[in-house]
Every structure is written in C-alpha cells, then in structure tokens.
Amino acid sequence: xxxxxxxxxxxxxxxxxxxxxxxxxxNDLRINGAKYGxxxxxxxxxxxxxxxxxxxxxxxATSAAAGRSVTTLEGLRDGEKPGRLQQAFIDEQAAQCxxxxxxxxxxxxxxLDRNPTPSDGEVRAALDANLCRCGSHNRIVRAxxxxxxxx
Amino acid sequence: xxxxxxxxxxxxxxxxxxxxxxFAVPLDLAVAQTPPKLxxxxxxxxxxxxxxxxxxxxxxxxxIGKVELGQGILTAVxxxxxxxxxxxxxxxxxxxxxxxxxxxxxxxxxxxxxxxxAPAVQQASAEVRQILLGLAAAKLGQPVESLKVxxxxxxxxxxxxxxxxxxxxxxxxxxxxTGKTPLKPASEHRYIGKSVTRVDIPAKMTGxxxxxxxxxxxxxxxxxxxxxxxxxxxxxxxxxxxxxSMPGVLKVVRNGxxxxxxxxxxxxxxxxxxELENAAKWEVDNLLPGHEGIYxxxxxxxxxxxxIHKKARSGGGETAKVIEATYQRPYHxxxxxxxxxxxxxxxxxxxxxxxxxxxxxxxxxxxxxKMLSMDPAKVRCQHMQGSGxxxxxMADDAAADAALLAVALPGRPVRLLYTRDQEHKWExxxxxxxxxxxxxxxxxxxxxxWDLEVWSTPHGTRPGGEPGNLLSARYLEKPFKQPVPxxxxxxxxxxxxxxxxLYDFPGQRVLLHYITEMPLRVSSTRGLGAYAxxxxxxxxxxxxxxxxGADPLEYRLRFLKxxxxxxxxxxxxxxxxxxxxxxxxxxxRGIAFAQYKNYAGLCAVAMEVDVNRRNGRVRVVRVATxxxxxxxxxxxxxxxxxxxxxIQSLSWSLKEEVKFDNSRVLxxxxxxxxxxxxxxxxxxxxxxxxxxxxxYLGTGEASQGPTSAxxxxxxxxxxxxxxxxxxxxxxxxxxxxxx
Numbered sequence: 001x002x003x004x005x006x007x008x009x010x011x012x013x014x015x016x017x018x019x020x021x022x023x024x025x026x027n028d029l030r031i032n033g034a035k036y037g038x039x040x041x042x043x044x045x046x047x048x049x050x051x052x053x054x055x056x057x058x059x060x061a062t063s064a065a066a067g068r069s070v071t072t073l074e075g076l077r078d079g080e081k082p083g084r085l086q087q088a089f090i091d092e093q094a095a096q097c098x099x100x101x102x103x104x105x106x107x108x109x110x111x112l113d114r115n116p117t118p119s120d121g122e123v124r125a126a127l128d129a130n131l132c133r134c135g136s137h138n139r140i141v142r143a144x145x146x147x148x149x150x151x
Numbered sequence: 152x153x154x155x156x157x158x159x160x161x162x163x164x165x166x167x168x169x170x171x172x173x174f175a176v177p178l179d180l181a182v183a184q185t186p187p188k189l190x191x192x193x194x195x196x197x198x199x200x201x202x203x204x205x206x207x208x209x210x211x212x213x214x215i216g217k218v219e220l221g222q223g224i225l226t227a228v229x230x231x232x233x234x235x236x237x238x239x240x241x242x243x244x245x246x247x248x249x250x251x252x253x254x255x256x257x258x259x260x261x262x263x264x265x266x267x268x269a270p271a272v273q274q275a276s277a278e279v280r281q282i283l284l285g286l287a288a289a290k291l292g293q294p295v296e297s298l299k300v301x302x303x304x305x306x307x308x309x310x311x312x313x314x315x316x317x318x319x320x321x322x323x324x325x326x327x328x329t330g331k332t333p334l335k336p337a338s339e340h341r342y343i344g345k346s347v348t349r350v351d352i353p354a355k356m357t358g359x360x361x362x363x364x365x366x367x368x369x370x371x372x373x374x375x376x377x378x379x380x381x382x383x384x385x386x387x388x389x390x391x392x393x394x395x396s397m398p399g400v401l402k403v404v405r406n407g408x409x410x411x412x413x414x415x416x417x418x419x420x421x422x423x424x425x426e427l428e429n430a431a432k433w434e435v436d437n438l439l440p441g442h443e444g445i446y447x448x449x450x451x452x453x454x455x456x457x458x459i460h461k462k463a464r465s466g467g468g469e470t471a472k473v474i475e476a477t478y479q480r481p482y483h484x485x486x487x488x489x490x491x492x493x494x495x496x497x498x499x500x501x502x503x504x505x506x507x508x509x510x511x512x513x514x515x516x517x518x519x520x521k522m523l524s525m526d527p528a529k530v531r532c533q534h535m536q537g538s539g540x541x542x543x544x545m546a547d548d549a550a551a552d553a554a555l556l557a558v559a560l561p562g563r564p565v566r567l568l569y570t571r572d573q574e575h576k577w578e579x580x581x582x583x584x585x586x587x588x589x590x591x592x593x594x595x596x597x598x599x600x601w602d603l604e605v606w607s608t609p610h611g612t613r614p615g616g617e618p619g620n621l622l623s624a625r626y627l628e629k630p631f632k633q634p635v636p637x638x639x640x641x642x643x644x645x646x647x648x649x650x651x652x653l654y655d656f657p658g659q660r661v662l663l664h665y666i667t668e669m670p671l672r673v674s675s676t677r678g679l680g681a682y683a684x685x686x687x688x689x690x691x692x693x694x695x696x697x698x699x700g701a702d703p704l705e706y707r708l709r710f711l712k713x714x715x716x717x718x719x720x721x722x723x724x725x726x727x728x729x730x731x732x733x734x735x736x737x738x739x740r741g742i743a744f745a746q747y748k749n750y751a752g753l754c755a756v757a758m759e760v761d762v763n764r765r766n767g768r769v770r771v772v773r774v775a776t777x778x779x780x781x782x783x784x785x786x787x788x789x790x791x792x793x794x795x796x797x798i799q800s801l802s803w804s805l806k807e808e809v810k811f812d813n814s815r816v817l818x819x820x821x822x823x824x825x826x827x828x829x830x831x832x833x834x835x836x837x838x839x840x841x842x843x844x845x846x847y848l849g850t851g852e853a854s855q856g857p858t859s860a861x862x863x864x865x866x867x868x869x870x871x872x873x874x875x876x877x878x879x880x881x882x883x884x885x886x887x888x889x890x
Contacts, residue, residue: 033358038571073358097221097539098355124829135798
C-alpha cells in the first residue's frame with residue numbers, strides 16, 4: 001500500500017511498488033488530468049506536481065509519492081470553477097486538441113509558484129521540455145503571463 | 152444514410168428524452184416539384200431529423216458526422232446553429248461521429264468541415280426554425296410574419312407566447328430540407344463572426360472527462376499489442392505459455408503475425424507485452440532504400456505518369472534563359488502527442504461497439520466488420536476526442552486492434568493504447584517527394600513557360616471500408632492485401648495537390664509521377680502533396696524573381712490575376728512591414744502564398760529569419776500572415792488554425808525527417824524525431840480578410856505550404872544560399888553555407 005495526499009485528500013493505493021504513478025493516477029484514482037504521451041519522460045503530457053515540484057509521472061515510481069502531496073490538473077480547480085491558471089488558458093483559448101494542456105498547466109503552475117512574475121522568455125524556458133504538436137505555444141505563453149498579471 | 156441503424160437511432164433519440172412534433176407540417180414546404188438544391192452535406196443527408204432535435208428540456212440536439220480534432224468545428228457549427236435557430240449558444244448539445252446516430256458526412260479531412268457541414272447545419276437550422284414558427288402561428292392563431300423569436304421563445308402580437316420546447320409534442324422533424332428557407336442576413340447574427348469560447352476547451356483545461364483516454368466503462372480491461380521489428384517481418388515463433396501465466400493476464404491473442412495481450416490492469420498488460428516481445432521470433436528482411444537513398448529511389452521507381460495540366464504558351468517574347476531547380480521533402484510524421492487508442496466491446500448481442508478517435512468512422516466501421524467477417528450493421532463506431540491527429544494517423548489501426556482483442560474476450564470493454572515507439576514507427580507518414588521545376592524566361596526575367604514535375608508515393612490509404620488498409624489486417628493468418636492506392640483527381644488532387652501554380656504564366660505544364668509502391672507506410676498528412684508542391688512553386692518563383700532582379704512580392708503580383716489572391720499577399724506584406732524592412736547581416740525576409748487546393752482557403756506568409764553562420768542554426772524572428780477563409784464564423788478559430796499551421800510547418804521544415812535504414816524505421820521517439828519547442832517558436836501575427844456572404848472555405852491546411860517556402864526564401868535573403876531540401880537542420884544549413 002502507498003499512502004499520499006492527492007489534491008488535498010488522503011488516498012491509499014494497492015499497486016505493485018514499481019507501478020509508475022501515471023497508471024495509478026489514471027486507473028486506480030480515476031484522474032483525467034495526467035496523460036500518457038511517451039512513457040519516456042520526453043513530452044511532459046503526464047506532468048504532475050509532487051510537493052509542488054513538476055515530475056513526469058510516466059517514469060516516476062508510485063512509491064516516490066509516499067507520504068507526499070500530489071497535485072494534478074483537477075487539484076487546480078477553484079471549487080466548481082476553473083482555477084486562475086485554468087481560466088487564463090480558457091480566456092486565451094490556449095489549445096487546439098488540448099491533450100498537452102494538463103502537463104503545460106502544471107508545469108506553468110510550478111513556475112508561477114517560484115516566480116510569480118515571469119517574463120515571456122522565462123515562461124518559454126520553463127515550458128521548453130513540454131511538447132505541443134498543434135502549435136498553440138504562443139497562446140500558452142500568453143495564458144501563463146495573463147495568470148501572472150491577474151494575481 | 153445510416154440505414155442499418157434506423158431502429159437504433161429512434162431508440163437512442165428517445166433515450167435523450169426528446170419529444171416530437173405534434174402538428175402536421177405545411178404541405179407546401181414539404182413538397183418539392185424538382186429536387187431542391189441543398190447546401191453542403193444536406194445533399195447526401197437531407198432529412199432534418201437527421202441533423203436536429205428539439206428537446207422538451209429546453210435543449211437542442213445537433214447531430215453532425217464531422218468530428219472534433221482540435222480544429223474547433225463543434226464550436227463553429229454550434230454558433231451557426233444557434234444563430235439560425237434563434238437560441239442561446241448554451242442550449243445546443245452536439246453529438247458527432249456516432250455511426251448509429253449522426254448523418255454520414257464521410258471523413259473529417261481536407262479542410263472540408265466548414266464547406267460541407269456548416270452550410271448544412273445552417274440551412275437545416277433555418278428550416279427547423281421556420282417549421283417551429285408555423286407551429287406557433289397555428290397555436291397562437293397569428294400569422295407567421297407577426298411572430299418574433301428570442302432564445303426559443305416565440306412571441307406574437309399582444310404578448311402571447313409559445314416556446315420551441317412545448318411546440319414539439321408529436322411528430323419528429325422527419326422531412327427533407329427544401330433548400331428554400333432564406334438564411335438570416337449577417338446583420339442579424341449574434342454568434343457568427345464572433346469569437347466565442349470553444350465548447351470543448353473548459354473541460355480540457357480542468358480535467359473533466361472528455362478524451363477517449365478518460366473513458367473507463369465498467370469492467371474495462373487493458374490491451375497491448377506487439378508489433379514486428381520491421382514492416383515485412385513475419386512471426387516465426389512465439390512461446391506464449393509463460394506470458395499467459397503472468398499476473399492479471401486474461402488472454403494472449405495470436406492470429407498469424409498479429410500478437411496481442413489483454414490483462415486486468417494496465418501495468419500488467421505492459422509487463423505482459425514486454426515479455427511477449429521477448430518471446431516472439433521474427434523473420435526479417437532488408438528491402439528499404441533508407442532516408443538518404445529515398446530521393447534516388449523515387450526518381451527511378453515505376454510510376455504512373457500523368458500530365459495533369461497543359462497550357463500551351465500564348466504570347467510572350469523570346470526565351471532568354473532557362474532556369475531549373477530540384478526540391479525534396481522527406482517523410483514526415485503526424486506525431487500526435489497522445490498515441491492512438493480505442494476501446495472495443497464485443498457485446499452479448501453480437502454487436503461490436505468501438506470508441507475511437509478516427510476521422511472516418513463511417514468507413515472504418517465497415518472495414519473492421521469485413522476484417523472480422525461480421526455483418527456491417529453489427530459494428531458501431533462512436534467518435535470520442537483524442538490527441539490532435541493532423542491527418543490519417545493510427546486512430547483507425549487502434550480501432551481495428553482493439554476490435555481484434557475484444558472479439559477474443561467477449562463482454563469486456565478492451566482498451567487498446569499504443570506505445571510511443573509503436574505510434575512513431577508504424578503510423579502512415581506524409582510521403583517523401585521530389586519536385587523538379589523548369590522555367591523559360593524572357594530578357595526581363597518574366598516567365599514564358601513554367602514546367603513542374605512531381606514524384607511521390609501515395610497520400611491516401613484511409614480505411615475506405617477496406618480491411619487491407621488497417622495495419623494489423625495485413626498481418627493476420629489470412630491476411631488482407633492492401634488495395635493499390637489511387638491518387639484522386641481534380642479538383643482536390645492528392646500527391647499533385649496544389650502542383651498547378653495559380654500564376655497566370657503564358658505557358659504551364661504539370662506532370663505527375665505517381666508511385667504506388669510504398670517503401671514506408673504513407674497516408675494523408677495535413678495538406679497532402681500541397682506542402683511540398685507549394686514549397687517548390689513558391690521557392691522557385693522567388694528564385695526567378697531574384698534572377699530577374701525583382702522584388703519577390705512585386706514579381707508574384709505581375710503574374711497573379713485573382714483579386715483575393717492578390718489581397719492576401721498584399722495584406723501579409725503590409726502586416727509584416729515588407730516595404731519598411733531594413734536588411735541586416737544574416738537577417739532576411741521571405742514571403743509566399745497559396746490558395747489551398749487552388750479553390751479553398753487563401754493564405755500568405757511573410758517572415759524574418761536570423762541565420763547563425765557558425766552553427767547553421769536558423770532562428771525565425773517573427774511571422775506575419777494574412778488569411779481569407781471566406782465568410783468568417785470564428786475569427787479566433789481561424790487565427791488558431793493559421794498560427795498552429797505555421798508553427799507545425801516550421802517544425803516540419805526546420806527539424807523533421809523520418810529516419811530509416813534498409814530494414815526499419817529509426818525515428819522511434821521525441822529524441823530521434825525532435826519537433827519545435829517553445830524557445831524556437833516565433834511570434835505569429837494573423838490578419839483575417841472577412842468575405843461576408845462568400846462560402847466557408849476552411850482553414851486548417853492553408854498555411855503549411857506557404858510557411859515552408861517563406862522560410863526558404865527568407866534564408867536565401869539572409870545568406871544568399873538557396874536551400875531546396877527539407878528540413879533546414881543546422882547541419883544541412885552549415886554545410887550549405889560552407890560549400
């Protein structure tokens with residue numbers, strides 16, 4: 001059994017120790033936010049936060065989350081409403097297919113947590129290892145900058 | 152359409168809680184003397200009840216055969232429906248791409264959703280509104296002309312009211328469209344022409360279940376498959392006993408060289424697939440030309456040759472010079488961020504239901520039925536959104552593989568998901584191409600004769616109802632042979648899409664060398680042949696302009712007669728600041744233009760680049776574009792498509808090339824097939840030219856071709872060196888600059 005906090009709630013999962021966190025989140029805990037993209041930590045679609053730090057859940061052992069706090073896209077909601085960063089992505093229409101968005105938003109959240117007023121270049125640098133295929137990059141950067149402005 | 156599902160459709164619609172119309176429809180509307188001229192896909196699905204449902208709960212169900220790929224089509228047709236029907240946007244609920252429920256609108260491809268689906272929805276909505284007005288007139292005892300509608304509430308003189316939702320109490324809208332109901336003038340549109348929040352984006356940003364990958368039906372189990380090491384490998388032996396006894400394994404499926412496993416948990420399926428891969432022994436051969444050898448291979452391969460355009464020279468002076476060039480593009484991947492997936496359930500009633508992100512549910516379902524020797528009426532595909540596809544990726548293959556697994560384990564929904572390397576190595580790529588151009592010019596450098604030849608393997612191997620187009624069907628014990636792909640002629644073309652230059656040259660000839668042998672698996676990739684053909688045409692005309700000592704923009708306008716084409720070129724140049732551009736060392740500007748398919752969306756792209764001569768790196772400083780997609784429904788939707796198209800094309804043109812040796816594909820992940828990242832993406836400005844009252848032209852594939860040529864032209868402007876082989880990697884540019 002592995003115990004951790006998921007979006008502020010205590011959870012306990014019974015999965016083999018070497019099962020990657022992504023599969024536990026998606027299948028056992030019914031999380032929608034984390035997406036399988038490559039299984040090689042190359043694309044960032046599976047990004048979640050552990051104690052506020054972005055990790056690639058496709059190659060992170062579930063045991064690494066033990067006793068810690070895991071945040072997924074669902075955890076950034078403001079009650080029933082989208083959270084600030086999520087709303088900024090909606091306002092900027094910062095997606096086409098939206099498959100990479102979850103990883104983008106969590107990676108951006110980690111950036112804003114340590115740097116509340118990033119520059120355009122700092123946002124790009126922070127998101128550089130998160131891949132988007134639709135070409136929504138500039139909208140995503142604008143969304144992160146908008147969220148930073150609207151603190 | 153959807154005949155096998157007539158009963159199902161009724162049952163499903165009842166399930167939505169909708170009521171039906173109580174009043175007889177006025178006969179003069181229902182009877183047409185001659186077959187009506189119906190717009191878009193109403194031609195093939197004329198029943199109003201196929202498209203729209205007015206529900207007692209105050210909602211409208213809009214049913215469309217086109218599907219959401221991230222291009223925003225659901226939102227655009229919702230805007231149109233709400234406007235013509237006179238209801239608030241939020242009342243419209245969409246069902247799309249369910250073969251049992253929606254009208255067959257064919258494949259969602261070729262930028263055809265706006266031209267095909269949108270006018271159909273618009274006309275159907277207008278006609279349903281008119282029927283509702285007729286019902287209200289009868290109920291209120293007032294003439295139709297005196298009635299006003301606001302958000303589904305009809306008000307007559309004296310304030311008497313009826314609502315859409317209470318008027319529908321008897322029969323359905325089971326009658327054909329007449330095509331006679333007039334549409335609203337643009338001045339009365341509330342939503343058309345405005346950017347509204349896309350209907351699917353809030354759910355995607357907050358983690359609500361919307362993707363196929365988040366659908367988890369009760370009892371779902373997990374499937375994985377093992378692919379051969381190479382295209383032509385055959386399974387010699389596979390000892391499966393050990394895999395069958397692994398924890399959670401429910402079934403190992405072997406059928407010829409198709410090998411798969413089903414397990415209770417996803418991690419168990421992954422472990423079992425890894426073990427199965429170890430257990431499989433394959434017979435491999437070495438038949439491929441390799442990524443360096445592919446261009447020679449194309450020029451030597453057996454081809455079907457066809458002159459697709461011949462305009463004998465009329466007028467012009469003496470030939471002063473003949474200029475020639477050869478352009479090359481490699482294979483490109485769709486490279487969806489999410490590998491393809493599907494969920495298939497073999498029901499106890501003998502019906503196979505498949506949730507899929509296929510673009511062609513109506514053709515994939517019968518192909519799967521044929522593969523499994525099933526009655527086509529017993530295979531139902533339901534579209535659910537997946538990762539963006541940009542053409543024919545592995546969505547259909549995943550649907551077929553899920554089906555192959557599901558029939559081996561009836562009663563359990565089987566979820567099939569490819570691994571990253573399976574998607575990278577087995578998807579049908581955009582074909583490598585060679586294009587040779589030749590122009591005879593007069594003493595002022597003006598074109599007299601323009602000659603273009605294209606060498607390409609196919610660009611269309613979608614299922615089309617044929618199992619041989621589904622990857623795994625070719626590996627079964629009784630394999631299905633892949634049909635020989637056809638190229639498809641005018642007006643869309645395929646390999647030769649956009650191969651005919653729109654410029655009004657005195658003489659022009661275009662010759663296609665269509666090669667049906669496919670060293671690498673290929674199919675429709677955003678733009679098909681247009682990407683490379685526009686790259687060649689718009690690079691070559693730039694070369695001719697330079698040779699003539701002319702400004703590339705001015706030179707194009709000499710030969711471009713079409714007003715809308717001229718307008719986008721001029722607009723892009725204005726947006727860029729073409730005339731004010733100050734040339735600096737290693738900096739350059741380039742411009743290019745195309746009208747997609749020579750009749751659809753128009754787009755011109757101008758850009759500035761900075762070339763690092765030491766390492767060969769090309770940095771795109773900024774991009775300015777202009778687009779004409781006809782009457783604008785969603786300005787932001789058009790912008791999003793143009794921006795995304797530019798960025799994706801820059802990725803193709805700067806970085807992407809499928810690598811392969813003489814036996815196998817080597818590009819197996821994002822490290823071996825890198826794509827453009829945030830720090831490499833330039834700002835992209837989009838100027839939209841609205842054409843109120845003109846047909847919807849579509850936008851999704853308008854910008855890729857012009858982007859590649861604008862890049863090549865800007866690099867030439869910066870360096871004086873012409874690059875004709877894509878992509879412009881630092882290695883290739885550095886080598887070109889040091890020759």
